[in-house]
Amino acid sequence: MATPQVDIMTALVAEEVVEPAEVAKPELAEEPALARTVDLKITLEDSALTQGGWVRGTLPEGTQSAMIGDTPVSFDEDGNFFAAFDRDSPSSLLLTAEHKIGRSLVQPLAIAPRAWDIERINVAKGTGGGGEAWWATREPEWLAIKEARERETDAQGWRQEFIWPVTGRISGRFGRQRIYRGEPGSYHSGIDIAPGNGTPFVAPADGVVVLARTGFSLEGGIIILDHGAGLNSAFIHLSQLSVSEGETVRQGQALGNVGATGRATGSHLHWSLVWKGNRLDPLLFLPPMP
Numbered sequence: 001m002a003t004p005q006v007d008i009m010t011a012l013v014a015e016e017v018v019e020p021a022e023v024a025k026p027e028l029a030e031e032p033a034l035a036r037t038v039d040l041k042i043t044l045e046d047s048a049l050t051q052g053g054w055v056r057g058t059l060p061e062g063t064q065s066a067m068i069g070d071t072p073v074s075f076d077e078d079g080n081f082f083a084a085f086d087r088d089s090p091s092s093l094l095l096t097a098e099h100k101i102g103r104s105l106v107q108p109l110a111i112a113p114r115a116w117d118i119e120r121i122n123v124a125k126g127t128g129g130g131g132e133a134w135w136a137t138r139e140p141e142w143l144a145i146k147e148a149r150e151r152e153t154d155a156q157g158w159r160q161e162f163i164w165p166v167t168g169r170i171s172g173r174f175g176r177q178r179i180y181r182g183e184p185g186s187y188h189s190g191i192d193i194a195p196g197n198g199t200p201f202v203a204p205a206d207g208v209v210v211l212a213r214t215g216f217s218l219e220g221g222i223i224i225l226d227h228g229a230g231l232n233s234a235f236i237h238l239s240q241l242s243v244s245e246g247e248t249v250r251q252g253q254a255l256g257n258v259g260a261t262g263r264a265t266g267s268h269l270h271w272s273l274v275w276k277g278n279r280l281d282p283l284l285f286l287p288p289m290p
């Protein structure tokens with residue numbers, strides 16, 4: 001009986017495959033789906049296997065679903081996928097694929113930890129927020145951002161090598177965190193680039209504009225760009241917006257201008273990248289600054 005061949009070295013099979021004992025069975029009609037060789041292999045093509053990083057690769061033909069940790073991974077008809085690792089990702093994750101022949105493929109991933117810039121200060125942590133009146137204004141903004149981040153479009157930017165939206169001094173790095181008398185504050189969720197007030201910036205990759213608003217209490221002018229496959233970018237503190245919601249933009253297309261709107265100290269572009277709720281380091285998607 002022909003059985004599918006599995007490359008054990010590259011495709012670790014989750015469940016022990018127990019071949020049934022040889023018993024005489026009546027010859028069945030040829031089953032073409034099982035008679036041919038199936039290459040059950042998860043291929044990793046390009047990656048930054050570290051906290052805040054990412055991976056691109058290919059799942060074998062016939063994959064029905066895939067997960068990384070407990071997050072579902074989307075993939076195209078050729079099995080191409082994108083996945084990424086949170087700032088606080090554990091040091092090992094499993095990429096699993098359920099194949100239609102009933103096997104689970106498991107690809108272990110070692111995620112290198114990062115040494116984050118942690119500043120311990122002897123000051124009590126502020127309570128943040130401003131009570132009910134503040135929340136009445138803030139809640140619809142917060143919801144609009146949450147919904148935009150969760151929106152899925154058919155944008156294809158997730159396949160691209162990203163480009164710098166603008167170049168300038170990096171005034172804030174991803175992951176930086178203050179600890180107030182032992183109580184951690186929220187960490188810096190993106191990178192800050194300070195090219196000067198009013199400087200135009202562009203789309204780092206293809207996308208669909210899922211949010212384009214002004215006057216948000218913390219963000220000021222904000223654009224959220226969906227890159228597809230669960231990956232999206234937010235740009236905040238903008239002085240001007242050049243695109244509107246629903247617009248499809250190409251990599252390198254002007255999005256708006258850098259500013260200091262919302263809660264900002266000095267003009268800068270704050271750019272944050274998220275994949276399905278995981279916060280990523282934009283620097284890991286970029287070539288060295290030109």
Ligand SMILES: [Zn+2]
Pocket residue numbers: 172188190191192269270271
């Ligand atoms: Zn920032």
